[in-house]
Amino acid sequence: MNISTSDRRNHSTRSHAIIVGGGVIGASIAYELGKAGFACTIIDKSGWSQEASTAAAGMLGAQSETHHPGPFYDLCRASQQLYSDWTEELEAASGIAPQYIAKGIVRAALSEEDEQELRSRLDWIQDAEWLDAQSLLQIENELTPSVRGGLYLPKDHQVHPVWLTRSLRAALERQGCCVKEWAPVFKLLTAPGTGSVCGVSTPEGELYADLVVLAAGAWSSSLTEPLGLKLPIFPVKGQCLALRTEAPLISHTLFTKGCYIVPKADGSCIIGATQVEAGFDKRATATAISVLHDRAQELLPRMAEAEFVSTWSGLRPGTLDGLPYLGAWEGAPGLLLATGHFRNGILLAPITGRVIGQLATGITPEVDLTPYAPARALAGASQAL
Incomplete structure (x- = not known):
């Protein structure tokens, strides 16, 4: 997609978000942030949607894959209820049907x-x-x-995971999102004195942003551990x-x-x-x-x-408790986490994009994120000791 001079100027003046991870979760977050006015860059160590997003058949089994009631069941149901309208919106935005x-x-x-x-x-x-x-x-x-x-x-x-991720990719392209494939993130950058996460280190050099979202799946803990947060993923x-x-x-x-x-x-x-x-x-x-x-x-x-x-x-x-990590951690301002979705990433993509977008824009999330707080990993580590 060619971006006009005025579009480039607007892109440079908007708040910038870096999303680490180019699977369906990272793509859904970038799409919501793009709608909210952020200029987004997705960075992935491999090709587009090559990991958990491909190890899926696309079942939206909020009922069939949960074994007991509770917050996680409610989260799955909330995401399931978004799916019909969300995929219609994606098709209109991208020109590609997700095959819902x-x-x-x-x-x-x-x-x-x-x-x-x-x-x-x-x-x-x-x-x-x-x-x-x-x-x-x-x-x-x-x-x-x-x-x-x-x-x-x-x-x-159900939805087709391949066509869903293609639809998301096309919608992001039309938003002007920059997608960097085969670009591993070596570490999260922090501002001296504040500890606030302000960017990432990559083979191309250091990239800075107003917001960093970590959606790197099974590789997430290697990036948070140097900050003092060891995620059991x-x-x-x-x-x-x-x-x-x-x-x-x-x-x-x-x-x-x-x-x-x-x-x-x-x-x-x-x-x-x-x-x-x-x-x-x-x-x-x-x-x-x-x-x-x-x-x-x-x-x-x-x-x-x-x-x-x-x-x-x-x-x-x-994850050890079967729940994803969603939201902020006070030990690293400027960083939002959306990782650890296990086999429910396709199902939870719409609600994850929504709540991370709400956090990024200062809106109280429509879902109580307390059960998914990243800080619970620290409590779990203390109990293990």
């Missing part, structure tokens, strides 16, 4: 233990209905006849598999213990996903493919006939 599909999820039980656990969620979960085996087979007749029943979650939808490898049949077998996303199958608009199905703590090893393995295919075939027997399309993996940022 408003079709529910079937969370099927294949064992008595799983059935009991799923039925127990009916005491607190919203917008869910228990369907017996016969009713499930009426919705999806390719399901295994041994299915015991399951939860039908009509408001758990660790990489969890997620491997997915794409298959295609001659004609679509299902219309809803199917989910059971250890496996999900997400039908996409191009006729393929994404099957996922593994959870392996293997450090920063991203290699896709034959064993993982075999396990995923076996579980998918157990749920949907005709997957045995499917054509292999591809497999891939990415590193999700896991």
Whole structure:
């Protein structure tokens, strides 16, 4: 996109934000900050959306992937409710459809233990209905006849992660956002005397900004630790598999213990996903493919006939308590954190962008961020001692 002289002048006079991390979380934050008037630069150590954002099938499973009520469930629900309007806005802003599909999820039980656990969620979960085996087979007749029943979650939808990130990239380009790929951040820069974060050090030199947002996923702790904040974030490898049949077998996303199958608009199905703590090893393995295919075939027997399309993996940022780190830390003014979303980054992208944008512009966030405060990492470290 060519920027006119007047646009460049406006870009130079606006508040500048650097977002460290070019995944769906960093991109969503940059998009909201751009709408709020910030001139944004995204910096990523690799290519666009190459890590956790690619280790996803795009399920928006606020209901299907939370196991108990509480603030995290509420956060997921809040983000889920934004998705339809948000993706419409992104398509209008970018000219690229994120492939949002408003079709529910079937969370099927294949064992008595799983059935009991799923039925127990009916005491607190919203917008869910228990369907017996016969009713499930009426919705999806390719399901295994041994299915015991399951939860039908009509408001758990899906989006295509690849097209979502492409839509975000195009929208950011139209905003004038600068995206620097293959540019690792060596450290966060602080102002002498105040400790305020004022920029980043990169191979191109030092870059300064009015605001720095850390959304670097599993790599975030290496940047905060020199400031005195050691975040207990660790990489969890997620491997997915794409298959295609001659004609679509299902219309809803199917989910059971250890496996999900997400039908996409191009006729393929994404099957996922593994959870392996293997450090920063991203290699896709034959064993993982075999396990995923076996579980998918157990749920949907005709997957045995499917054509292999591809497999891939990415590193999700896991946390010890399962919650992301969102917001400011008093030990580093000028820095906002949005990291540790684990396997919920796609789902939580809209609400994360919103609340970080609100913090950056001095607005009280619409969500109570207390459970996600970065300072809780210090409390956890003290208890460990």
